[in-house]
Amino acid sequence: MxxxxxxxxxxxxxxxxxxxxxxxxxxxxxxxxxxxxxxxxxxxxxxxxxxxxxxxxxxxxxxxxAGAAAGLGxxxxxxxxxxxxxxxxxxxxxxxxxxxxxxxxxxxxxxxxxxxxxxxxxxxxxxxxxxxxxxxxxxxxxxxxxxxxxxxxxxxxxxxxxxxxxxxxxxxxxxxxxxxxxxxxxxxxxxxxxxxxxxxxxxxxxxxxxxxxxxxxxxxxxxxxxxxxxxxxxxxxxxxxxxxxxxxxxxxxxxxxxxxxxxxxxxxxxxxxxxxxxxxxxxxxxxxxxxxxxxxxxxxxxxxxxxxxxxxxxxxxxxxxxxxxxxxxxxxxxxxxxxxxxxxxxxxxxxxxxxxxxxxxxxxxxxxxxxxxxxxxxxxxxxxxxxxxxxxxxxxxxxxxxxxxxxxxxxxxxxxxxxxxxxxxxVLPGEGGLEAGDLEGVVRFMATERAVTQRETEVMLLLAQGKSRRAICEALTVSPDTVKTHVRAVYRKLDVHSQQELVDRIVAERERLVDDAEEVALG
Structure with missing residues (x-):
């Protein structure tokens, strides 16, 4: 490890x-x-x-x-x-x-x-x-x-x-x-x-x-x-x-x-x-x-x-x-x-x-x-x-x-x-980011819905933060080919075709979750 x-x-x-x-x-x-x-x-x-x-x-x-064991005689x-x-x-x-x-x-x-x-x-x-x-x-x-x-x-x-x-x-x-x-x-x-x-x-x-x-x-x-x-x-x-x-x-x-x-x-x-x-x-x-x-x-x-x-x-x-x-x-x-x-x-x-x-x-x-x-x-x-x-x-x-x-x-x-x-x-049981609608919580929310693996989720979060593939390689200490494989898997599972389309999808999801949180707060 x-x-x-x-x-x-x-x-x-x-x-x-x-x-x-x-x-x-x-x-x-x-x-x-x-x-x-x-x-x-x-x-x-x-x-x-x-x-x-x-x-x-x-x-x-x-x-x-059995009857004797039960005490029934x-x-x-x-x-x-x-x-x-x-x-x-x-x-x-x-x-x-x-x-x-x-x-x-x-x-x-x-x-x-x-x-x-x-x-x-x-x-x-x-x-x-x-x-x-x-x-x-x-x-x-x-x-x-x-x-x-x-x-x-x-x-x-x-x-x-x-x-x-x-x-x-x-x-x-x-x-x-x-x-x-x-x-x-x-x-x-x-x-x-x-x-x-x-x-x-x-x-x-x-x-x-x-x-x-x-x-x-x-x-x-x-x-x-x-x-x-x-x-x-x-x-x-x-x-x-x-x-x-x-x-x-x-x-x-x-x-x-x-x-x-x-x-x-x-x-x-x-x-x-x-x-x-x-x-x-x-x-x-x-x-x-x-x-x-x-x-x-x-x-x-x-x-x-x-x-x-x-x-x-x-x-x-x-x-x-x-x-x-x-x-x-x-x-x-x-x-x-x-x-x-x-x-x-x-x-x-x-x-x-x-x-x-x-x-x-x-x-x-x-x-x-x-x-x-x-x-x-x-x-x-x-x-x-x-x-x-x-x-x-x-x-x-x-x-x-x-x-x-x-x-x-x-x-x-x-x-x-x-x-x-x-x-x-x-999914980590102790995480509660979804209530606040933060970026990491939203990414995790979408990942669980689409069966995105833990490593793919890390790549997905870095993509959502606007990181380039070279920066992702450095952050995760993996090869470019590995990053390319994970990016393809993320795009396929979320049905998107580019990093910008992925970001737009995550932003829309975050807005929906924030609206839900505000509705709960207003009761």
């Missing part, structure tokens, strides 16, 4: 200060998004925790010791975690939302939408709390109550995910990272305040679930306050008339993440440690925020490196720790929660990139990867329960080692080639 590339990998002193101060300004200016995100994540966690669920199965469909039923129902409902709801939007392109935008959504989420939390507190109901009534709570939780989570994504897409990738980090800190603080004072036992779980009843309306009110500052029609209709390319690599990435998360949560369930893992979750998420902040301050990474060369190996190391030291599983579990949170934040920012930079609608960007994530969790959990059978402690280490290898392999496979036809792999 050349010295120039090494220098470009690290932020300059002024860039480091800009990121550090940017987080503080983001908290002061748009903190309501972070608080709404915190309420949403805490609500979803509470609605996915609870006692095990006994699901009847036909005789002969279970391993001989009979092979006619299997014990599944409480999160299975809500996650299944989230997956199905996400598919329905995506399919309906693709067919109708309709987006609810009435003032009562968030109120109705908060009402669904509140009812889901109340039903889940009732079900968790009273397991003495007849089997049919218990199943109906759990099914209703799961269905409402899934619908509410999938729909609110779209609304959060819509806000993230409007503020851009940089603000999404900042608000996401702030939201994680606020959410972990909220969960800690509800759980830790009572010692972390069954009483703490009840308090967390009771608190979840009040969180949806708080989340909706905070988000509604944010939305009032945006141009209403454009905010809801943004991207609704655009073509809908299927984000295949984003979906595949979310599916792999879901499978890995499903394996972890299934292992915790089989070991009877789902709720006991809450402290590890809190610590892991705070570690993730600290590491992501440090990465943004000191290093310039594009999405391709962020996701496949940092986040995936991060999670793989957690599984390796779990495999290497099964007698002290909490070290590996904490690292895994940190890795998944780190990856979550980067993927939220990627979703904002697809919306802000590429014009895709929030409903599509939230629902397609969301469905893959939730189905992946179910698949990973099911495979884990079948693979471990009645011996979770003995076999968990071997499974964890296998998943670590799988994550490394997926990282290598998914990071190769271009990421989507839009080229999001070359």
């Amino acid at each position: 050349s010295n120039e590339h090494v220098r470009n990998l690290f932020n300059a002193a002024e860039e480091r200060r800009s990121v550090a101060f940017g987080v503080g300004r983001s908290a002061a200016g748009r903190g309501c998004i972070a608080l709404s995100f915190a309420c949403y994540t805490a609500w979803m966690m509470a609605c996915c925790l609870g006692p095990a669920v006994a699901v009847p199965v036909p005789p002969g469909c279970l391993p001989l010791d 009979s092979a006619a039923a299997v014990s599944v975690p409480a999160w299975a129902g809500p996650v299944l409902a989230m997956a199905v709801s996400s598919v329905v939302i995506a399919a309906r939007f693709r067919r109708t392109r309709r987006v609810p935008s009435g003032s009562s939408q968030l109120v109705a959504l908060a009402s669904i989420m509140t009812l889901a939390a109340a039903l889940h709390l009732t079900w968790a507190l009273d397991r003495s109901l007849p089997e049919v009534a218990d199943a109906v109550l759990y099914g209703a709570a799961s269905a409402l939780t899934g619908i509410g989570a999938a729909l609110f995910r779209v609304e959060i994504d819509r806000a993230f897409g409007w503020v851009g990738t940089q603000q999404t990272l900042y608000q996401g980090m702030l939201g994680v800190v606020a959410g972990t603080g909220l969960v800690a305040c509800l759980v830790f004072p009572t010692g972390g036992g069954a009483e703490s779980l009840v308090i967390l679930q009771a608190g979840a009843v009040a969180l949806p309306f708080a989340a909706a009110a905070l988000l509604r306050r944010v939305v009032r500052g945006f141009p209403r029609r454009r905010y809801y209709r943004y991207g609704a008339d655009m073509p809908l390319p299927f984000p295949a690599k984003f979906v595949a990435t979310s599916a792999v993440q879901g499978v890995a998360a499903g394996v972890l949560h299934a292992i915790l369930f089989l070991l009877g440690a789902s709720f006991a893992a809450v402290p590890a979750l809190v610590i892991g998420q705070l570690i993730a925020v600290g590491l992501l902040f440090a990465t943004l301050v000191f290093v310039r990474l594009d999405f391709n490196r962020f996701i496949y060369k940092v986040a995936f190996p991060f999670a793989a190391v957690g599984f390796l720790l779990l495999a290497a030291a099964p007698q002290v599983p909490w070290a590996g579990v904490t690292v895994l929660f940190a890795g998944f949170c780190y990856l979550d934040l980067v993927l939220w920012s990627l979703g904002a990139c697809l919306m802000k930079n590429m014009g895709l609608p929030a409903t599509w960007v939230a629902s397609c990867p969301g469905a893959a994530l939730f189905f992946g969790v179910l698949a990973g959990g099911a495979v884990t329960c079948v693979a471990l059978g009645g011996h979770p402690r003995e076999d968990a280490a071997m499974l964890a080692g296998f998943v670590a290898c799988l994550l490394f392999a997926c990282a290598l496979f998914l990071s190769s080639g271009s990421n989507l036809k839009h080229g999001w792999g070359t």
Whole structure:
């Protein structure tokens, strides 16, 4: 790697200060998004925790010791975690939302939408709390109550995910990272305040679930306050008339993440440690925020490196720790929660990139990867329960080692080639120049739309600044033939035939973006 590339990998002193101060300004200016995100994540966690669920199965469909492992004493039923129902409902709801939007392109935008959504989420939390507190109901009534709570939780989570994504897409990738980090800190603080004072036992779980009843309306009110500052029609209709390319690599990435998360949560369930893992979750998420902040301050990474060369190996190391030291599983579990949170934040920012930079609608960007994530969790959990059978402690280490290898392999496979036809792999998550309409931001915006590579983008920027080809050779320390190849590629992808035509195209795009920014400022 050349010295120039090494220098470009690290932020300059002024860039480091800009990121550090940017987080503080983001908290002061748009903190309501972070608080709404915190309420949403805490609500979803509470609605996915609870006692095990006994699901009847036909005789002969279970391993001989599965019933004993589940503590049911009979092979006619299997014990599944409480999160299975809500996650299944989230997956199905996400598919329905995506399919309906693709067919109708309709987006609810009435003032009562968030109120109705908060009402669904509140009812889901109340039903889940009732079900968790009273397991003495007849089997049919218990199943109906759990099914209703799961269905409402899934619908509410999938729909609110779209609304959060819509806000993230409007503020851009940089603000999404900042608000996401702030939201994680606020959410972990909220969960800690509800759980830790009572010692972390069954009483703490009840308090967390009771608190979840009040969180949806708080989340909706905070988000509604944010939305009032945006141009209403454009905010809801943004991207609704655009073509809908299927984000295949984003979906595949979310599916792999879901499978890995499903394996972890299934292992915790089989070991009877789902709720006991809450402290590890809190610590892991705070570690993730600290590491992501440090990465943004000191290093310039594009999405391709962020996701496949940092986040995936991060999670793989957690599984390796779990495999290497099964007698002290909490070290590996904490690292895994940190890795998944780190990856979550980067993927939220990627979703904002697809919306802000590429014009895709929030409903599509939230629902397609969301469905893959939730189905992946179910698949990973099911495979884990079948693979471990009645011996979770003995076999968990071997499974964890296998998943670590799988994550490394997926990282290598998914990071190769271009990421989507839009080229999001070359975009830096921490950049927020588009809001200001600056030249570099506009060039990057156009480059992502036309699948222009990172090196071609550098050439494109220098051309936009009026540099000659000789000056570009000197600035990038490459040969004239290399510059000629890159210039031809840029002209072809942007459908222009000269440097002046390219400059005119970029100027027109910058004027449009400046008009958009002024419209947002005027509200």
